[in-house]
Amino acid sequence: MTPYRPIDPRNDDDTELDSAREREKQRALALAASVGSLMVGMRRGGLSGLLLGAFSGYLAYRASTGRGLKGTGRALARGAERTLTGHRTGPLDLSASITIARSREELYAFWRDFTRLPAIMTSITAVDDLPDGRSRWQAETPLGGTYEWEAKIVEDVPGERIAWRSVEGSDVPQTGEIRFAPAPAGRGTQVELNLRYELPHGLLAAAPLNFVNALSREAVREDLRHFKQVMEAGEVPTGAIHASAHEGVAR
Amino acid sequence: MKAVCWHGAQDMRVDNVADPQILNPRDAIIKVTSTAICGSDLHLYGGFMPGMQAGDIVGHEFMGEVVELGSAVTNLSIGNRVVVPFTIACGHCFFCDSGYHSLCDNSNPNAGVAEKMWGQSPSGLFGYTHILGGYAGGQAEYVRVPYADVGPMVVPDSVSDEQALFLTDIFPTGYQAIAQCDMQPGDTVAIWGCGPVGQFAIASAKMLGAARVIAIDTVDERLDMAATQHGAETLNPREVGNTLQLVEALRDMTAGRGPDICVDAVGLEAHGVGLEYWYDNIKQSLQMETARPIVLRQAIMACRKAGTVSIPGVYGGIADKIPVGALMNKALTIKTGHTHVQHYLKPLMDHVERGDIDPSFVITHRMRLDQAPEAYEMFQARRDNCIKVVMQP
Structure with missing residues (x-):
């Protein structure tokens, strides 16, 4: 895609x-x-x-x-x-998938509560619930500022799929979807995360605007890995020994 | 606290660093009572392991007393005397559930880097490269232990520090090197490298019923230990010759069959005789390969048809001129990996408690933690017959 x-x-x-x-x-x-x-x-x-x-x-x-x-x-x-820039003047599609040794229902229930996502998504600092399936997302930009947008759930199939999109008028219009499917032979659940960012002026133009560090496949993979770590091990690991060296981990 | 820190090749220092803190609910803080230098620490010391950063606290063989516990650790108590596996494992993923703790899916915070190098990431390790998590190690006064509810094991009072310490790594590592080979009655096991892991592989081969064990090393004191402690036959490549001559010697010793199980307990810094060694030495220093796989080549060439080559020795990247033709045409099996310490801890502790084996036989030097720079230098040079150094903070 x-x-x-x-x-x-x-x-x-x-x-x-x-x-x-x-x-x-x-x-x-x-x-x-x-x-x-x-x-x-x-x-x-x-x-x-x-x-x-x-x-x-x-x-x-x-x-x-x-x-x-x-x-x-x-x-x-x-x-x-x-x-x-060149390739990136259209929509930017990022996908990643991971296998988690937990049931679809457990994983769906965690993800469906968007306010818990900052615990696993590195670039997201806060998500607030709003009425009518809407939510306000806040991200930290690389230069230390914040960037906010509002999203709305457009599809919600318990245990299978959640899809959302930014509301009209966002600077970087985006859609997201997470899917849960059974892994073979009882090995848990295959989770697939698909994100699409509309970048009307290219990735370079979007960089100062927002969270360019989140706009890579590696970042999406890393967020899914955090999801798995929280669901299987109960926490996101860190190699740090003391709190000042302890960044963006386990909440 | 005091800790042994890596500052570059041939540069270990005892630094004053911040005390560790509980950062996650499943953490514990251990006050270290005994810690050892591992042969694989020498790969860091020699500057052969990528992904190290100046100031990293090293050491992955340590034990001590529990002084602080995270909120989710309920199986340990303050004051417990514990031994800690060097492999960090969450205990709940597919691999931990299958007994492959060194392949834990969740314990490496830098799994993305490891995936770029190796396709998938193994578990995190204490005091090793940042590719495997950059966790602070246990050559220190205190250490933070993640997943303390599944890793550390309480040591029975009847077992001393020196008897328990090597359950962290080298005893299970030597044991796994043999246990993973499906050894049959009558089998001959050849073990390259009679450092600490090799010694425990030799001891384990005997314990598991090998008919014969052939110990191979270039250091006579190590061969002596293999012969006197475990009754191994010995072979010194400096006397036998190059790879082809060594393979021939092993064929002669087994009436043409070759050893049924060949163990590479040396890894990426192998020494050799003649042209082959210089070839790998030059390529390694030019960074055209990360290992000198001389022992691995010999093990593959020497191994009996349909035999098993077991590799507890550590490798990091790329190696050249692996005799893949011998591997394929002789239908060999390769068994390798870091050690699934959590899987072997209990049964091996039982062996120690029953007195089947006293792992302290391997200790040659006892020193203080602040003597670490000297200890590294001595161990690397194999000076003063040094085989294993235990340090106390």
Whole structure:
């Protein structure tokens, strides 16, 4: 369901290299740069060495596909831009699933009370119940501010599914759905969380606005993991030894 | 409180740090009475384990007295003398329910990182890499113990600290290395690495009825301990030669069959003879592989057809030139994993209580906690015949 749009190959490649001779020259340069960055990377070691190694591989790939050194910078910049914005100007769909050794009914009952969700959702600081299946959500932004919106339950099938959506006029319109299905051979319940954020101006534009750290598949997985930890073990684990080092855990 | 903290390769220090607090309802705080340095702590000390941060409190073999309990811990009382498994396990997930406590689904707060490296995350561990949770360890005066209602076990009065301490890790680890192999009457077990885990694997193999145990190590004192304590036959690769020669020696010792069970109790820092060792040493220092899997190769090559290779030795990342052809063509079984300590704690405590085994045989040095930097240095260099150091805060 993720709307992945393949990059148009016509726009992807950089420069048409005019002559065969120029092409050969560029290939040789790319290959030399590849070997050079591999050697420097190996000497440096660590993260920078690893990055240089990856860069070396990229250059070798360019050389092998008949492209040269020319236009490398532009191609890399375009790749970075795409990563940050390009793909993300439509809706952003995030899904994750997890198996929890508890019954569908228990898991549904926990989730149905939205006010308990801050205990498991890292970016959510508070949820207040409002009348008519509505709720007010509050998230902390990376820069320490708060961001609020109102959501409304649109579907509620006990033990199976809850779906909600932000009400009209939200800055980042969003929908969410959690599903509960039996896992095989009595191994509990398979839980699937599907979130969709409408990002009319791209992910980068949404970043200062709200909780960009929540807008990743990893964050959704992590929240589901917290759900499992609370339901199976009764608490979210922490490696900290004292309270000041104890962040965002077990409430 | 005082605690042994990792500050980088070859740099352990005794620091003053904040006392631990109860943070979750199932926590307990233990006042440590005895703690030991594990061979796997040397992987941290040598700088071979990724995911360490300067200031991390190390140590995963410890026992002591309960001084504080979280609201959900009802099976322990203040003052109880307990031994604590090094694997942190919630006791209620699919894996804990199945006896695979070191694979607990819930105890690693950094499971997302472990999933990136290994696909799925094992349990959290005390005093080890942040990939496995970054839990503060027990080479300290006090330690916070999560899930204290399922982990720690009360030690009977008749069992001393030194007899109980190794139930935290190395005794069950050596025991599991054999117990998971479905040993048959008449089986010969070959064990690479006669450090503490190897010694307990040798003892366990004898206890579980192995016909013969062959102990392999490059340090003569360790081979002596294997021979005198447990009646093992010994083999020193420095005398036998390279991998091929070692495999041939093991074939000769078993009339061509090869050992039925081959145990790699060495792990990622194996030593070897000749070109092979240099090859792995160079690749490891260039970070092109994270392990020197020399022993693993030898175990696979030496193992009897349809035999079992058991790996209690620790590995972290990627290793090269694993003889996968031998593995497949000889239909070998691999058994490995961190130890499901909670699963073995009770039966092994019973063995100790009955006097079937006195685990303190492995101790060579007794020191104070503030001598830890010296102890690490000595253990790493195998100086003064050092096999196992126990420290008291």
